[in-house]
Amino acid sequence: MKLTILHIEDDQEIGSWVSKFLTECGYEVIWITSGHEAMEHMERADLVILDIMLPGLDGFTIGQRLKQKYPNTPIMMLSARTAMEDKLQGLHFADDYMTKPYHPDELIARIQVLVRRLGVIAPESIEVKHLRIDQRSNRIFDTSSNEDIILTGKQFHIFMYLLDHLNQILTKKQIYEAVWGDTYIEGDKTLMVHIRHLREKIELDTSNPQIIQTIRGIGYRMSS
Template sequence: MKRILYIEDDYDIGLVTKEYLREKGFSIEWLQSGEGAVEVVKDFDLVILDVMLPGLDGFTVGQRLKQEAPEVPILMLSARTAVDDKLQGLKFADDYLTKPFHPRELAARVEVLLRRFGLPSVSTITLKHIKVILEENRIIDVRTGGEVILTGKQYQIFMYLLRHPNQILTKEQIYEAVWGNPYFEGDKNTLMVHIRYLREKLELDPGSPEIIETIRGIGYRVKQ
């Protein structure tokens, strides 16, 4: 059962939406403000987040959630229909739905995000000489049996690529998903440095990578 963190301060909307998603088979934790959300976000598979909240607004809460757990997709809800508001939300959110909405459309968007972000339904992934044990968050070099130790950002980048097998991901997509901040041209070097160090740990020949491919002028891809 997929777990959803639902943050909505409107009681009537929250109650109807919560019950509908429960009927669809989801486990729902409903908060009426963003307080405490950052501390628990990693326990969930997806976040549904309203923009208008008491205290910190949804944009601020969402940025903090994405910084804490870039692997958890965020679906923003808002009565604001201006393009600038949508663009602000989509700097960190993975989808944006305007109010009023039909619960069926919300559930459909949730399903799409979960499919897009979901890791394969297997316990391990093997790439060349590398075995990724998903349930244990461990990466093993099968030649030696030794564990490959990654930094937090290296691991987040690699997991993000694994969630999108065979898909070419732009530098902007990867940076904003992992760092949780808008991408600027100067951030390209930050990402490239992390990719270089990641390849040094994963590839047999970092100069001719076979696991993390460079797609010139676009970004990167992991082929499975």
């Protein structure tokens, strides 16, 4: 079961991009463009990402109402407003306040911190060889070293895409276009380089990879 994020953002470009990015990172996203319909989605939401500048009711008003009725659901304010008074007003009810522009990896990191700190729900994990993947917080744990594995944004997207298609053979084209959102050009080595660096972090023996296997002439497969 995936963690569900309610994303309230009226800007079509930002809303579409953030929702797509979070979906690629393994979250289920409910994107709405105003706060008027927020309450009807709160029963499904594990976490809320909320903009301030919204049509009708502003984010401060919406956030306060949501927090009052659902005090255990974490709320992250995501706004271009950087003034200290705005941050303080937001943090009266919100659990985090993040300003635009921001790096997408920071957004994911902050979401993971909120999930762990507030204990949104009991984690549901998948075991792949010596890795344990917490699908709620998207945390990857190496049971052989008892350490968390920290991936870059692209490495994480590749890993989660392969995990979503566990034991399936995927072509280079499928993986590249799903992760980069661009047309794959035959012979491009970008994916291969990222796979190599990813293996360095997750495989016990990179010379004999057991998790991400190369299917010669086709692509890759994540094996359970």
